[in-house]
Amino acid sequence: MVFSWIVSILRPLGMAFRHIFKYRFTVKYPYYVLETSERYRGRPVLDLAKCVGCGVCATICPNKAITMVNVEDRRYPQFDAGRCCFCGFCAYFCLTSALKMNGGYELSEYDKSNLIYPPEKLVKVPPPPPERKKVVKLKKLSLSTGVTHG
Amino acid sequence: MNIETIIESLVALFINRPFIEMLIKVLIFPGLMFPLLFVVFAVWFERKLLAKVHLRIGPLHVGPGPLGGIFQLIADALKLLQKEIIVPYNAHKILYNILPLAMPMISLAAMAFIPVAPFPSVGPVDYLVVFYTPYNILVVLALFAIHPFLVIGVGWASGSKYTTMGALRAAYQLLAYEVPVMLSAACVVMVTGSFDLIKIVESQANIWYILLLPIAFLVFFVSMMAELGRRPFDIPHAEQEIVYGWATEFTGVHYVCVMFAEYVNLCVASCLVTLLFLGGWLGPVLPPAAWFLIKFGIVVVFFLMGRGVYPRLRIDQLLNAGWRILIPLALIQIFIILVLAKFAPWILPVTFVGG
Numbered sequence: 001m002v003f004s005w006i007v008s009i010l011r012p013l014g015m016a017f018r019h020i021f022k023y024r025f026t027v028k029y030p031y032y033v034l035e036t037s038e039r040y041r042g043r044p045v046l047d048l049a050k051c052v053g054c055g056v057c058a059t060i061c062p063n064k065a066i067t068m069v070n071v072e073d074r075r076y077p078q079f080d081a082g083r084c085c086f087c088g089f090c091a092y093f094c095l096t097s098a099l100k101m102n103g104g105y106e107l108s109e110y111d112k113s114n115l116i117y118p119p120e121k122l123v124k125v126p127p128p129p130p131e132r133k134k135v136v137k138l139k140k141l142s143l144s145t146g147v148t149h150g
Numbered sequence: 151m152n153i154e155t156i157i158e159s160l161v162a163l164f165i166n167r168p169f170i171e172m173l174i175k176v177l178i179f180p181g182l183m184f185p186l187l188f189v190v191f192a193v194w195f196e197r198k199l200l201a202k203v204h205l206r207i208g209p210l211h212v213g214p215g216p217l218g219g220i221f222q223l224i225a226d227a228l229k230l231l232q233k234e235i236i237v238p239y240n241a242h243k244i245l246y247n248i249l250p251l252a253m254p255m256i257s258l259a260a261m262a263f264i265p266v267a268p269f270p271s272v273g274p275v276d277y278l279v280v281f282y283t284p285y286n287i288l289v290v291l292a293l294f295a296i297h298p299f300l301v302i303g304v305g306w307a308s309g310s311k312y313t314t315m316g317a318l319r320a321a322y323q324l325l326a327y328e329v330p331v332m333l334s335a336a337c338v339v340m341v342t343g344s345f346d347l348i349k350i351v352e353s354q355a356n357i358w359y360i361l362l363l364p365i366a367f368l369v370f371f372v373s374m375m376a377e378l379g380r381r382p383f384d385i386p387h388a389e390q391e392i393v394y395g396w397a398t399e400f401t402g403v404h405y406v407c408v409m410f411a412e413y414v415n416l417c418v419a420s421c422l423v424t425l426l427f428l429g430g431w432l433g434p435v436l437p438p439a440a441w442f443l444i445k446f447g448i449v450v451v452f453f454l455m456g457r458g459v460y461p462r463l464r465i466d467q468l469l470n471a472g473w474r475i476l477i478p479l480a481l482i483q484i485f486i487i488l489v490l491a492k493f494a495p496w497i498l499p500v501t502f503v504g505g
């Protein structure tokens with residue numbers, strides 16, 4: 001009894017010491033970024049040439065993240081990143097494939113109004129990670145141990 | 151009296167060996183600088199170590215390269231020093247303002263009685279200790295024992311229910327650890343036959359007391375952890391239950407002082423464990439001070455590790471552990487010493503009088 005009691009005290013300590021020399025689960029974020037997983041969607045990106053202004057995306061969006069706005073007597077979707085849940089319905093239902101879900105997760109802004117993407121901003125593809133950022137790949141994905149990386 | 155003679159007499163007064171040695175002792179190694187640097191380093195090291203235990207990276211900015219985060223504590227302290235001192239409406243104004251400032255002073259005073267290594271000198275052996283008395287272990291433990299009373303005073307003087315609860319918990323905790331600390335220190339004192347930390351270290355030349363008195367070491371270490379209020383014994387703080395325990399109401403300077411005192415206490419406790427059980431500065435090849443720092447560092451790691459590993463005890467569990475486990479263990483150790491002194495006195499470093 002005493003023995004198992006002592007073991008129950010020492011075992012977590014040993015595990016903690018082993019953890020010190022193990023890999024990390026987190027990365028140094030601003031300098032290193034994680035490679036996104038295979039099916040990661042990100043925010044929609046618009047192709048102005050393909051869009052016919054039908055408004056299906058605004059109708060289907062479950063969060064009302066898309067509103068139609070007039071630009072030079074044509075109608076284009078305007079996107080609010082603050083409301084979007086990244087479900088991808090807009091891209092899925094777009095008749096002409098003008099909207100595509102296109103990576104990019106660094107969406108935070110200092111000013112709330114910057115979260116609204118007018119059509120000319122929605123066109124821009126999110127830039128790839130800058131040079132100083134190192135992309136860290138997922139090491140393994142196993143059901144028994146969970147996702148491990150870093 | 152011309153200017154040259156004045157300068158000469160000043161030089162004679164201040165540039166001489168005893169004065170410089172005293173300056174080194176008081177200001178640099180065991181004195182002021184060592185605990186200060188220790189606090190800065192220990193807080194950073196604690197964050198980094200816990201991050202590693204949690205498989206995180208830990209502090210990253212405010213500091214060069216792998217030492218990222220080392221200046222965070224200085225930045226935090228500067229920020230806190232600028233903050234307004236808020237005295238709660240219900241607080242006892244005088245005690246509330248004085249007691250937190252007294253805490254680091256008493257902790258640093260305990261540090262002054264701890265010898266860390268022999269001074270590298272040619273003459274008679276001198277020790278790196280600010281204030282030498284042959285009863286220094288008594289003084290250090292007594293100064294240590296003042297801290298909980300300051301805690302209780304602070305908790306009452308803050309005049310809030312959380313601080314009062316924290317103070318009462320600190321009082322209960324005091325009952326659990328104070329006796330084992332004294333008993334296990336008494337084991338070492340019995341074996342050495344002296345209250346002098348220097349003699350205690352020197353009597354470990356053949357065998358460290360961690361090997362000779364393993365039970366006393368365990369009891370001393372665990373009850374020291376409780377004395378420091380480090381997790382798993384941070385019952386008086388208990389963030390999830392009573393906000394921040396007895397220190398809840400402190401802002402700015404007071405908070406800096408309280409935290410500083412806690413970490414200086416950690417420093418003193420690690421020094422004590424090193425000196426009492428790990429042979430202090432004894433060791434081959436390397437200089438004594440280096441050996442002391444190495445052992446000291448290892449003890450600090452174990453003290454800090456508890457925070458990352460164990461869940462907090464309840465107050466009744468701690469009292470149970472103190473009175474049902476730690477005190478009997480310490481008594482068993484004393485009994486073993488007596489038996490050894492009777493039947494195998496050659497194991498012990500000194501012969502007992504009438505043993």
Ligand code: SF4
Nearest residue numbers: 061084085087088090
């Ligand atoms: S991804 Fe979903 S929530 Fe976001 S805009 Fe498209 S439909 Fe709306």
Ligand code: SF4
Nearest residue numbers: 051052054055057094
């Ligand atoms: S993006 Fe697609 S669905 Fe939306 S208005 Fe343009 S064409 Fe229609």
